[in-house]
Amino acid sequence: MTGDILLKFDNVAVGYDRHVVLSDLQLALPQGGFIGLLGANGSGKSTLIKTILGILPPLGGRLEFPSHQGRAPVLGYVPQRESLDSIFPLSSFEVVLMGVCGRVGPGLRIGAEEKNFARQCLHAAGAENLSRQPFAQLSGGQKQRVLIARALAAQPEFLLLDEPTAGIDAVASLAVMELLSRIHREQGLTILLVNHDLRVMQKYANHVLWLHEGRVLEGTAHELLNRDKIAEILGWQLH
Amino acid sequence: MFSPDFLLRNSVYVSLLIGAACPLVGVYLVLRRLVFMGVALPQISSCGIAFAFALHTWGAVPHLENGENTLAFAGSTVFTLTAILVLSFLERRGRGLVEGRIGTAYVLAGAWSVLLLVKNPFGEHGLLDRLKGEIIAVSNSDLAWTAGAFALVLICLLLFQKEFMLVSFDPEMAVTLKKNVVVWDALLFLLIGLTISMSVLSVGPLVTFGFLLIPPLIARLFAANMRQFALLAVGSGVASSLAGFYIALRWDLPVGAVDVALLGVVFAVMCAGKKIFSMSRPAPV
Numbered sequence: 001m002t003g004d005i006l007l008k009f010d011n012v013a014v015g016y017d018r019h020v021v022l023s024d025l026q027l028a029l030p031q032g033g034f035i036g037l038l039g040a041n042g043s044g045k046s047t048l049i050k051t052i053l054g055i056l057p058p059l060g061g062r063l064e065f066p067s068h069q070g071r072a073p074v075l076g077y078v079p080q081r082e083s084l085d086s087i088f089p090l091s092s093f094e095v096v097l098m099g100v101c102g103r104v105g106p107g108l109r110i111g112a113e114e115k116n117f118a119r120q121c122l123h124a125a126g127a128e129n130l131s132r133q134p135f136a137q138l139s140g141g142q143k144q145r146v147l148i149a150r151a152l153a154a155q156p157e158f159l160l161l162d163e164p165t166a167g168i169d170a171v172a173s174l175a176v177m178e179l180l181s182r183i184h185r186e187q188g189l190t191i192l193l194v195n196h197d198l199r200v201m202q203k204y205a206n207h208v209l210w211l212h213e214g215r216v217l218e219g220t221a222h223e224l225l226n227r228d229k230i231a232e233i234l235g236w237q238l239h
Numbered sequence: 240m241f242s243p244d245f246l247l248r249n250s251v252y253v254s255l256l257i258g259a260a261c262p263l264v265g266v267y268l269v270l271r272r273l274v275f276m277g278v279a280l281p282q283i284s285s286c287g288i289a290f291a292f293a294l295h296t297w298g299a300v301p302h303l304e305n306g307e308n309t310l311a312f313a314g315s316t317v318f319t320l321t322a323i324l325v326l327s328f329l330e331r332r333g334r335g336l337v338e339g340r341i342g343t344a345y346v347l348a349g350a351w352s353v354l355l356l357v358k359n360p361f362g363e364h365g366l367l368d369r370l371k372g373e374i375i376a377v378s379n380s381d382l383a384w385t386a387g388a389f390a391l392v393l394i395c396l397l398l399f400q401k402e403f404m405l406v407s408f409d410p411e412m413a414v415t416l417k418k419n420v421v422v423w424d425a426l427l428f429l430l431i432g433l434t435i436s437m438s439v440l441s442v443g444p445l446v447t448f449g450f451l452l453i454p455p456l457i458a459r460l461f462a463a464n465m466r467q468f469a470l471l472a473v474g475s476g477v478a479s480s481l482a483g484f485y486i487a488l489r490w491d492l493p494v495g496a497v498d499v500a501l502l503g504v505v506f507a508v509m510c511a512g513k514k515i516f517s518m519s520r521p522a523p524v
Contacts, residue, residue: 055414077415088270088408091464098405102416107398134463154416 004031004067006158006190007052012061014044014051020059021047027209027218031067034184035192036201036221039211045194046080048211049160052192053077068157074102076156080163081143086136092146093131096122099153118153125149126179141172148179159183160192165200177204201225249377251484253385254494257438258480260389261450262458262472263396264431269455271407275338276326277451279345280319280435281444286348287318288440289355296359308381308440315436318348323432327424377441388437392430403427404465442495449499450476457506460513479505 009027013020021044029035039045050056052063053075065072076099099121100114122128127145130138135146144164151159161180165173181204184191195201201208201221208224210217212233217224224233242248268277291314294300300310322344330337377385396403406413406423413420438447458471483498 050411053411053415055411075415077412079409079411083411084409085270085272087272087459089459089462089464089468090404090408094404094464095408098401098409098412099416101401101405101413101418104401106402110401132463150412 005029006031006033006065006067006073008064008066010062010064012051012063013059014047014056015059016047016056018059022211022214022216023060025061025216027216029190029192029209030207032188032190033207034181034205035190035207035209036205037192037194037209037211038196038198038201043211045211046162048209049162049192049194053160073157074155076151076154076159078144078147078151078159078161078164080166081140081147082167084135088136090135091131092127092133092135092138093118093122095135095146096150096153099150102154118149121149121152122146124152124183126175139172140168141176144168144172144176145179148176148183152183156189158190158192161194163194163196165195165197173200180204198225198230247488249379249382250494251481252382253377253441254480254484254498255477256385256389257442257446257450258454258476258478258498259473260392260434261438261447262454262476263469264392264434265451265455266458266469266472267403267407267427267431268451269459273327273330274452275341275345276323278448279326279341279348280323280432281439281447281451282345282348282352283322284315284319284436284439284447285444286352286355287314287316287436289352289359290314290318292359293355308384311440312384312436315439316433319436319439320429320432323428324425327428331424381441385437385441388433392434395426395430399423399426442498446495446498449502450480453499453502453506454479457502457509460509475502475505 005028007027007029009025012025012027013023014025015021037045037049047056051058054072096118097110097115100110100118104110104114119128119131122131125145125148127142127149130142130146133142135143138146148161148164151161164180165176168176177200180191180193183189193205202225205221205225208217208219208221210224210233217233223229245251265277268274288311291300291310294314295310326341326344329335329340402413402418402423403426405416405418406420406427410420413423435447435451438450454472454476455468457475458468462468462471479502480498483501484494486492486501487494487497
């Protein structure tokens with residue numbers, strides 16, 4: 001981490017259809033961090049991530065990107081893979097090519113250089129052998145690799161992933177987390193990752209946001225994910 | 240059928256154009272799971288034609304020399320575009336019962352088409368035939384207008400293919416890439432609406448829906464990527480319209496009904512062929 005602040009929440013309220021899910025958020029996400037976003041189902045994790053992405057407008061307050069002189073950084077997004085309809089007969093390569101659309105203007109064809117870059121992203125995600133395969137027919141772990149490649153193809157400065165290991169087996173899950181860890185290490189990319197697994201977060205995240213009973217707890221992984229603090233947050237009795 | 244002396248040559252061309260254009264926009268209706276909209280829109284388009292002629296009968300619009308087609312086109316386009324924009328906006332908002340709304344629009348459009356036609360003298364002079372899809376007399380100017388409109392649709396679909404695919408497959412990703420999803424959706428639906436309007440004017444709602452739906456379903460059985468999907472859909476649409484026209488001509492049958500029946504046969508054969516092919520392949524280990 002560089003010590004700079006990538007994203008600052010100034011009294012932000014998030015929600016949808018005028019229904020506030022989280023309010024009075026005062027947060028500062030570090031540039032270059034591997035940030036874990038924890039919380040129970042319905043705690044507002046997806047709402048928060050969609051607000052950062054600009055998919056949902058904040059219901060109050062301001063989101064600022066101080067290290068980018070106010071402009072929003074280029075975002076890479078890996079959605080929950082179930083949200084993508086399997087009726088589309090897209091090859092994995094066609095899915096990854098969507099990532100470069102932000103740089104290719106309307107009416108212009110995607111050039112050879114961008115196509116090569118998309119292939120490199122597939123390679124970086126360990127999915128080059130999936131290029132021609134129909135996306136809909138891939139396993140959960142394979143889809144996740146292709147979606148990570150698509151997000152990388154956008155040349156992001158901030159990568160956000162919504163439960164990338166949900167519903168995939170332990171081996172594939174470990175492979176996805178190792179891939180993200182390598183991308184973070186090699187590219188210095190800021191990563192925000194939604195995940196339910198405390199052990200995964202302890203191992204990979206260096207900064208944690210924990211949504212709990214309408215509040216957001218923020219701190220380093222060391223501060224928030226030690227045994228005593230977890231027990232305190234969850235109200236467990238330790239003997 | 241392509242001989243310059245053949246009386247119905249323009250009708251053949253119009254059939255082929257519809258066989259190519261409707262499947263191409265139908266691809267998006269199928270992929271976005273808006274098949275019901277594909278049923279309702281041609282019916283709404285027909286209602287627009289009936290309404291335009293009713294306005295003429297009531298004296299609300301002036302008589303135009305050879306203005307029948309202009310009137311029909313205006314009614315069809317206004318009704319179709321309004322309906323598609325309203326229905327797609329409501330669909331994106333995700334509230335209420337989508338199928339219920341579209342079903343209601345379909346049945347109301349059908350009922351009003353009948354009511355508007357039943358007391359209209361134009362109904363006795365070709366309007367009912369037009370709505371039934373009797374592709375008989377197509378003038379050179381009708382052919383030129385249809386070809387021009389479909390060329391415009393084709394150019395836009397090719398130019399903005401990546402934007403249309405992105406907002407259809409993953410609108411949230413499109414937002415993160417700074418694409419205006421509402422604008423791209425609106426443009427796509429305008430193109431779909433224009434294609435349906437032009438097609439209904441020539442072949443009626445039944446045939447239009449047949450070509451919107453069945454060729455993309457045939458293509459989906461075999462396509463491994465979007466290029467194959469679009470090409471197979473267009474190919475099966477064009478081949479069926481050509482073969483359908485020939486069969487109708489040979490045995491003196493209504494062209495539209497033959498086209499749709501033939502598409503149904505092709506779809507059934509392809510489904511069976513795929514099933515047999517997949518059963519004959521060894522199961523993956």
